[in-house]
Each structure stands twice: as C-alpha cells, then as structure tokens.
Amino acid sequence: MIGLRSTWTGRITLTIASALILVFLALPIVLIVVTSFGSDALGAFPPQSWTLGWYRAIFADGSKWPAALSLSALVATITTVFSVGLGITAATALTRSELPLRSAVYGLVLAPLLIPQVVIALGLFLIFEPASMLGSPLAIALGHTVLAAPIAVMILVATLRGIDERLEDAAASMGAGRATIARRITFPLAAPGIVAAAIFSFITSFDEFFIAQFLSTTNTTTLPVQVFNVLEFDADPTVTAVSALLIAVAVLALVLIGLARWLGAGKQSGLLPVEPAAGIAVSGGETV
Numbered sequence: 001m002i003g004l005r006s007t008w009t010g011r012i013t014l015t016i017a018s019a020l021i022l023v024f025l026a027l028p029i030v031l032i033v034v035t036s037f038g039s040d041a042l043g044a045f046p047p048q049s050w051t052l053g054w055y056r057a058i059f060a061d062g063s064k065w066p067a068a069l070s071l072s073a074l075v076a077t078i079t080t081v082f083s084v085g086l087g088i089t090a091a092t093a094l095t096r097s098e099l100p101l102r103s104a105v106y107g108l109v110l111a112p113l114l115i116p117q118v119v120i121a122l123g124l125f126l127i128f129e130p131a132s133m134l135g136s137p138l139a140i141a142l143g144h145t146v147l148a149a150p151i152a153v154m155i156l157v158a159t160l161r162g163i164d165e166r167l168e169d170a171a172a173s174m175g176a177g178r179a180t181i182a183r184r185i186t187f188p189l190a191a192p193g194i195v196a197a198a199i200f201s202f203i204t205s206f207d208e209f210f211i212a213q214f215l216s217t218t219n220t221t222t223l224p225v226q227v228f229n230v231l232e233f234d235a236d237p238t239v240t241a242v243s244a245l246l247i248a249v250a251v252l253a254l255v256l257i258g259l260a261r262w263l264g265a266g267k268q269s270g271l272l273p274v275e276p277a278a279g280i281a282v283s284g285g286e287t288v
Helices: 002-035 053-058 065-096 100-114 117-128 139-161 165-173 179-209 210-214 223-233 238-267
Strands: none
Touching: 002 165, 002 238, 053 223, 053 238, 065 100, 065 139, 065 179, 100 139, 117 139, 117 210, 139 210, 165 179, 179 223, 179 238, 223 238
C-alpha cells in the first residue's frame, strides 16, 4: 500500500511539474497570439476589444511587411536547397564510407551550432562586405546555410543510420549500381528524414535574426530584422500580428514533420504501399 501511494504521489507530482513547465514555455506564445487580435495590440492583456485590423495592415498599400516576407521566403527556400544538398552529401559520407577521422569531421560539421551566432554573423559580414554582396538574398542564404546545414546533417545521419544496410548490400549483389541503389532504396526509405531536414532548414532560415541583421541593408530586410527595426524605432502594433504569423509558420512546420514521420513509419511497417526497394533484376548485365 505504501509503495502504491508513493507511486501515485510521484506520478501526480510529475504531471503537475510537467504541466507547469509547459504553461511557462507556452505562455509568451499565447500572449502574442491573443494580443494580436486586440484593438490595442501593445496594450493590456486580455484585450478589451477584438479586431483583425493588424493582420489587414500587414498587406496594406505602402507596408514594408510584404517585401520583408517575400525576402524571408526566398532566402529560406535557397537555404533549404543548399542545406539539404550539403546534408545528404555529408551524411552519406559519414555513414556510408570509410571516412578518416569520422568523429572529428562530424564535430567540425556541427561546430557552427556551438559558436555564438553573432560571431558567425560578424565573420560573414567581413566576407561579403568587400564583395559588395550585403543585402543580396544569395549572401543571406549562404549565411543561413552555415546554421541550417549542420541541423540537416544531424537529421540525415540519424536517418541513414536507421536504414538497414543489408537492403543496399542485397541490391548491390544483384548488380545494381550506386545511383540505382540510392534512387530505389536509400532515398525512398530516407524520405521522411529528408523532408524533416528540409523543413527544419527552412524554419531555421525563416526565423534567423543575427546573420540577417549583419548582411541586410536598409532596403532589403528579412522579416525578423523588420520586426526588430519596428520595435526599436516605431512601436507599431502590427508587429504582434507578424509575430503571430511567425509562430503559425513554426507550428505548421512541426505538423508537417510529424506527418512525414507518420508516413515514414507507415511505410516501414507495411501499412502504406511502397515501391519494392530491393526488387531489382539483372538482365544482360543491365539493371532494370
């Protein structure tokens, strides 16, 4: 009986502690979303009246928000392409080759995550400023790739390590080349990880501030930089609506990642139809 009471007490305590932690973490987000619908978005909480005016103001004529949103989306898309490409290459080398000093190389790849972002931003500024590339979407995307690529590598390394290499070995023993193995086996099985890496890369770039601040100009600013400028120089209530949209993008990214994982788990468990990965026949020396 004492043991049972102790168990229930521990469970209740853990539940309460977990709930308090979740409330503490979610409270700032909830406050931003709720106040974005208030008539005085930078005033008291809860709002005295409700309105969608701040969301309409984002896309009003003369607003700087659409340009900042477009630039952030463009930069994030370019960053995603670069990060996923580098991530697949690096993850394949780290998991499917006899790479010398593999642990050291992996640590070097992850180093940008350990260095303060302001230090990385300053270094990138010293690189791109003499080349007159400040404000260029390509320059900002390359800077964001420094942060997004290591995240993509971590996700893809874990994904490739979870794939049974015996499937690839069986296909190779039947005459399939590396390109065919990658196309028919590795990439289909790694698809959920690739999607997750792409989404994380996009959201990392879309929300990044320090590098964008150093590499932007007065005429080309990303959405987070524009939010900072508005809060610093002009207390525009529209910023709460923009912040709520940023939160919505992050939540959507988490939903898509969860959906990708669910679909991947369904394929691996045989719940969803999938193209036979190892069904490769060899005829006349050619893989078909």
